[in-house]
Amino acid sequence: MPVRQAGEFQMSVRSHIDWFELHGDIEFSGQRVRFPELLAALSRGESAIRLEDGSLGIVPDEWADQYSMISQLGVVEDEHVRFAPAQVALLDALLASRPTVDVDEKFEEIRKKLDSFEGISEAEEPADFKGSLRTYQREGLGWLHFLEEFQFGGCLADDMGLGKTVQVLAALSERIKNNGPLSPSLVVVPRSLMFNWNEECERFCPSLKVLEYSGLDRASLRDSFDDYNVILTTYGTLRRDILELKDQRFDYVVLDEAQTIKNAGSQVAKASRLLEANHRLALSGTPIENHLGDLWSIFEFLNPGMLGRSSVFRRFTDDNDNRSLLTRGLAPFILRRTKSEVAAELPERFEQTIQCQMGEEQQRLYDEMRDHYRQSLLGMLQEQGLNKSRMHVLEALLRLRQIACHPGLLDPELVDGNSAKLDTLAPLLEELLGEGHKALVFSQFTSMLAIVRSVLDRAGITYEYLDGQTRDRKAHIDRFQQDSDCGVFLISLKAGGLGLNLTAADYVFLLDPWWNPAVEMQAIDRAHRVGQTRPVFAYRLICEGTVEEKIAELQQQKRELADAILLENRSVLSNLTRDDLELLLS
Structure with missing residues (x-):
């Protein structure tokens, strides 16, 4: 039986309204194979693929490592592999080893913005914000604008004590000021932080109408949600009331101390993923870049499907090369500043x-x-x-x-x-x-x-x-x-x-x-x-x-x-x- 070696490998990315398609053709001495066929052979662990003329195309050993993550993160269809908009940075990182990939104008525009954070600059706090943001907090506000523009979910992971709450409140206040009446935003916090959020709202954004959704008599409060800008609730209440809360459309859903949902199988993690929102945000001061395996549940809340299946993601994070690739792909969605980086604005x-x-x-x-x-x-x-x-x-x-x-x-x-x-x-x-x-x-x-x-x-x-x-x-x-x-x-x-x-x-x-x-x-x-x-x-x-x-x-x-x-x-x-x-x- 004739055997053919792999030759030219052409790849291209095409944009659609709310997804991207990765196309590919591999040539085996005049015989062509579509990329999904190759991925299917790799998933079966095969070292050769049967071509149209009956011959065998030899699949290079290194392709299994290079391309298996593409099939796990994307949705493999007949002619292409489909990716969500939030996966652009990951897809770009996955294709970085390819010498040439033909991409269209829309993909190139988003890729450049994600790659360089071009256009993500300081944003001034809104006029009705009581107080002034520090330089890094204004940059955080600009990053939140970037997430809003592309409708991405993101994780604000500044060191503890750098004022994540204040940055979020400035964004919510500005959003209401610029857009007029909106659905309420839901902020989910540990019970011990309810008073802290309430106090910060009163101090920095007294014009925000805030409702504490907790306690034994809370059921009657649901009918008045639309009269408020911010609904504060706890993780326990979210877990217990998810059947009612899932039917309410929120503008923002913010999870404070988001490491609470890092166990994807927990009831509270499952509940958080059922919430309907225009924008999603997670806050966590824990240094998450060293614990990529724990990120799956948080990102499944932020950008559903972005990291593929949980079991596959955890397997990939065991490999150092994959970890660095994922770190690069997730970078636009995680904003973390340490105290040492903003040392000039904090005492020793x-x-x-x-x-x-x-x-x-x-x-x-x-x-x-x-x-x-x-x-x-x-x-x-x-x-x-x-x-x-x-x-x-x-x-x-x-x-x-x-x-x-x-x-x-x-x-x-x-x-x-x-x-x-x-x-x-x-x-x-x-x-x-x-x-x-x-x-x-x-x-x-x-x-x-x-x-x-x-x-x-x-x-x-x-x-x-x-x-x-x-x-x-x-x-x-x-x-x-x-x-x-x-x-x-x-x-x-x-x-x-x-x-x-x-x-x-x-x-x-x-x-x-x-x-x-x-x-x-x-x-x-x-x-x-x-x-x-x-x-x-x-x-x-x-x-x-x-x-x-x-x-x-x-x-x-x-x-x-x-x-x-x-x-x-x-x-x-x-x-x-x-x-x-x-x-x-x-």
């Missing part, structure tokens, strides 16, 4: 680790607990293996971390005993307060914060407190921000990691290490954000010679494992080895 931030040395009694208790777990766990590992021992491992590491904070976390009778961290923290707070500073104190253990409260009470120090049970958060925050006598704010990690503006503080203390950098940054960024005028000093307190130090060592080798220990992610803990455990318990 200083971070330091303070090593605390345990006293004799705390050290004795820690050593006893460590030796107990070392003996019992290593013996259990020997007999039962790691899988059956995992829960005991988590418990041991939790208990050791608690003793490193304060022995009273394990034995209530010891709450008045000595703790290296308290002995370090108390005099630092007294000194700072005497100099007119304010401080935030974070711990993931509310029982540790309760002990700190008793110390502050005895010292006569005025403070505020916030954990997951706190109601009327706004009142607590306002008091700390405005009352010069209130110098300390005690905050639990889960309650205070997101959305709090606490710029009255210029010192931050992290009482126990989380080793999840994003979480630590969120805590520090409560003070180091837009509106802060002074340098911010952040201190991490770690006890010498404890599991806290060991986790820090282990983190350098196995970062996922360290996250698993502190976030109690048991699936990742499957990577734990006996050697790792011996290091932690040494």
